[in-house]
Amino acid sequence: MIPPLKKFLLLLRIILCLFAFGGLTFSQTDSVAKHSIYVNGAGPGGYWSLNYAHNFQLGNALYLSPSVGFSTLHLRDFTRTFNPDIIFPVGVHFTYGNKHRAEFGVGETFSSVVRYDAGSLGAKRFLELHTYFVFGYRYQPPLGGILLRAFYSPILEFNQRYRHWGGISIGYSF
Amino acid sequence: MKRFGYLFLIFVFSNSSCKKGEFEISNLNGNKIGILGHGGMGISSTYPMNSVESILNCLYLDSDGTEIDVQMTGDGVLVAFHDENLDGRTNGSGIVHQMNWSEISGVQYNSPIMQGYEVRSLRALFTALENADKIKGRRFSLDCKNFDGNFGPESLEKYCNALYEIIDEFNAVDNVILELQSDVFIDKVRTERPDLTIFVFQDVEKALEKAINDQLDGVVASIDNITKEQITYAHAHNVMVTLFNTQSKQRNIDAIEMNPDFIETDRLEHLISVLK
Numbered sequence A: 001m002i003p004p005l006k007k008f009l010l011l012l013r014i015i016l017c018l019f020a021f022g023g024l025t026f027s028q029t030d031s032v033a034k035h036s037i038y039v040n041g042a043g044p045g046g047y048w049s050l051n052y053a054h055n056f057q058l059g060n061a062l063y064l065s066p067s068v069g070f071s072t073l074h075l076r077d078f079t080r081t082f083n084p085d086i087i088f089p090v091g092v093h094f095t096y097g098n099k100h101r102a103e104f105g106v107g108e109t110f111s112s113v114v115r116y117d118a119g120s121l122g123a124k125r126f127l128e129l130h131t132y133f134v135f136g137y138r139y140q141p142p143l144g145g146i147l148l149r150a151f152y153s154p155i156l157e158f159n160q161r162y163r164h165w166g167g168i169s170i171g172y173s174f
Numbered sequence B: 001m002k003r004f005g006y007l008f009l010i011f012v013f014s015n016s017s018c019k020k021g022e023f024e025i026s027n028l029n030g031n032k033i034g035i036l037g038h039g040g041m042g043i044s045s046t047y048p049m050n051s052v053e054s055i056l057n058c059l060y061l062d063s064d065g066t067e068i069d070v071q072m073t074g075d076g077v078l079v080a081f082h083d084e085n086l087d088g089r090t091n092g093s094g095i096v097h098q099m100n101w102s103e104i105s106g107v108q109y110n111s112p113i114m115q116g117y118e119v120r121s122l123r124a125l126f127t128a129l130e131n132a133d134k135i136k137g138r139r140f141s142l143d144c145k146n147f148d149g150n151f152g153p154e155s156l157e158k159y160c161n162a163l164y165e166i167i168d169e170f171n172a173v174d175n176v177i178l179e180l181q182s183d184v185f186i187d188k189v190r191t192e193r194p195d196l197t198i199f200v201f202q203d204v205e206k207a208l209e210k211a212i213n214d215q216l217d218g219v220v221a222s223i224d225n226i227t228k229e230q231i232t233y234a235h236a237h238n239v240m241v242t243l244f245n246t247q248s249k250q251r252n253i254d255a256i257e258m259n260p261d262f263i264e265t266d267r268l269e270h271l272i273s274v275l276k
Helices: A004-022 B002-016 B052-060 B122-131 B153-169 B183-192 B204-213 B228-236 B249-257 B268-275
Strands: A035-042 A048-054 A062-070 A086-096 A100-117 A122-139 A145-152 A155-157 A161-163 A166-173 B034-038 B065-072 B078-080 B139-144 B176-180 B197-200 B218-222 B240-246 B262-265
Touching: A035 A062, A035 A145, A048 A086, A062 A100, A086 A122, A100 B052, B034 B052, B034 B139, B034 B268, B052 B065, B052 B122, B065 B122, B065 B153, B078 B122, B078 B153, B122 B153, B139 B153, B139 B262, B153 B183, B176 B183, B183 B197, B197 B204, B204 B218, B204 B228, B228 B240, B240 B249, B249 B262, B249 B268, B262 B268
Parallel strands: B034 B065, B034 B262, B065 B139, B139 B176, B176 B197, B197 B218, B218 B240, B240 B262
Antiparallel strands: A035 A048, A035 A166, A048 A062, A062 A086, A086 A100, A100 A122, A122 A145, A122 A155, A145 A166, A155 A161, B065 B078
């Protein structure tokens, strides 16, 4: 059971993520490449993830990119049944700079993982949350084109323990 | 174009060089090599070694069984865990044989990230196996580790009793192989429970001598430390051989060609595809 305060904070974080995703369209300009698709090697999705980000220009060189990703680890569970682990990193990323940018981000990774459950003596799906942070470098021309990232992305795994982590990305903005 | 033709031929031959049934197996295990996972799915699996998930996945892949690392906590509980220390591989900390089970229960493996697989007691593992469908009658080769430098007769008694209790409770006498290292341990089990299968896990020459002299069931050896001739010699003296340290497809093939009775492999799916 998640304690009520923790639950509330988690909910708050989710709402903030969603708000950031949907509520900031007022600050866009037409010239900025609005969409980015990129693949992470490691990063908030675990070992890899496929991600979409929507880009907003907040100021002269300040951008906001809410992102959502998808990843998986096992497609079949340990009983060899098709029952994939599902991992969704969702977050907001601020970048500062034009082509070469400094990046800061925060988000939640939602994981739905199949493990052995000693209570039911079988496979069971566990839904869990992990908070992540991103500090890194991003190459992303404002008008679009190739996107490259290298970052440190520590994860508060199960919102209980700190894990050093990082990653790289390659993608495209348009 | 010609170059592609050669490449195609190389590809075809390289993939057909080790097909099923190509090996002539002659051993003490009914002329079949028993396919055992190494701690379940092996060292490079996305499931941590000795986790319930790794063991069950290995068995559901239709292996003949698996090796399981076993050691005893300070309060006499058998734990399926490889290292002396919890640090590094898990989110726990401390030396297993100096801790009580209550301090270890709930500890999770660090890898893979965000998965949360737990370290389990041997009893929990056997309970999971007993309740799983379609995987009955497999072999469990228990690598009985002892990292305690001050391991005395009292601890040995406790260790043996804990093993016997689980083996008897789960009716696993015919399914369990005990991989034992010290002579004292071997002699005690051999005297007390002659119905149990014992494989000696020592320096190969010593292990062969011990197994032959004491009429034990087998020896365990790294593929790097034993020769095909030594395996033939063991078979001639009615001693079976388990090989381990096969972390690649080539080492699986090398192990098969040495004609052992069991292979504890880290490349399980490959070995199954070659032998079954």
